[in-house]
Amino acid sequence: MSSKSRTAETYERIKKDILDGRYLPNERLAIDRLSEGGEVSPGAVREALSRLTSDGLVVAEAQRGFFAAPVSAADLRDLTEVRVEVEVRCLASAIEHRTLRWEADLLAAHHQLTKTPKSIGTGRAVRMNDAWSDLHAQFHTALVATCANTWWLKLRGQLFLQAERYRRLLAGNEKAGERDVDFEHDRIMQAALSHDAAIACRLLAEHLQKTAATLLACRPPEKAGLQWKPPED
Incomplete structure (x- = not known):
């Protein structure tokens, strides 16, 4: 395997570990330990x-x-404020520059997402389904795929990654039964496919804001480095 491939593989591995909470916020990422654990060179770890x-x-x-x-x-509040603005801009542009391929890809992404359970396991062993998380990201990416501004899309991707980290860190602490996320996704998709940018953007903004509000209302798990305060503070 080439050094470039090693670096890319190491990047993906460490990124997943951070998103999944395997490395806690503020935890030191020792290059030597990461190099030995992944059986890659220190240089590949440093680049990643x-x-x-x-x-x-x-x-x-x-x-x-x-x-x-x-x-x-x-930080989550500030992130959500910026993310809503960027996601809405991307969606409005995507609808304006829609194609038949975009519609087909969006329908396919939504179908796969709704057929995949959000969590797996039972009792105390229940955990977030990685397959659902991947499909969830694919759905939101498909939603804005025809946005004409590549810089908005790049910024959107960075913000999505940050929001995904919060969602995974707090996974399992949401209050069950208060939201129908599949229904929210479906309403956003239907408005987008109907080419109603105003409604689609409003629904998307509400969806992202609800997610942030749900996470902010959670009491985070007892993990080092989580600087949390209840919303009213």
């Missing part, structure tokens, strides 16, 4: 961590090394 720093999932501190980025309720 540099990429993750650009993504905002890792922070680099002079003389101290790399750390998983911190999280906080205040």
Whole structure:
């Protein structure tokens, strides 16, 4: 395997571990330990961590090394505010520049998502289904795929990644039965396929805001580095 492929593989592995909470916020990411664990060179790990720093999932501190980025309720609120604006812009452009292929891909992504369980396991062993998370990301990406502005799409991808980290960190702590996420996704899709940008964008904004509100209302699991305050603080 080439050094470029090794770096890409290492990047994906560490990114997944951060998103899944295997590396906690503010946890030091030791290059030697990551190199030994992944059986890759320190150089590949360093390049991967540099990429993750650009993504905002890792922070680099002079003389101290790399750390998983911190999280906080205040950050999630700020992230959601910017994300709503960017996602809505992307969706409006996608609807304006829609194609038959876009409609078909969106329908296919939605179908796969609705046929996949959000969680797997039973009792205390229940956990988020990685397959659902992947399909959820694919659905939201398909929704804005024909956006004409590539810079908006790049920014949207970065913001989605940050929001996904919060969702996974707090997975399993949402209050069950209060939302029908499949229904929300379906309404957004139907409005987009009807070419009604105003309604589709409003529904998407509400969907993202509800997700943030649900997470903010959670009491996070007892994990080091989670700087959390209830919404009323």
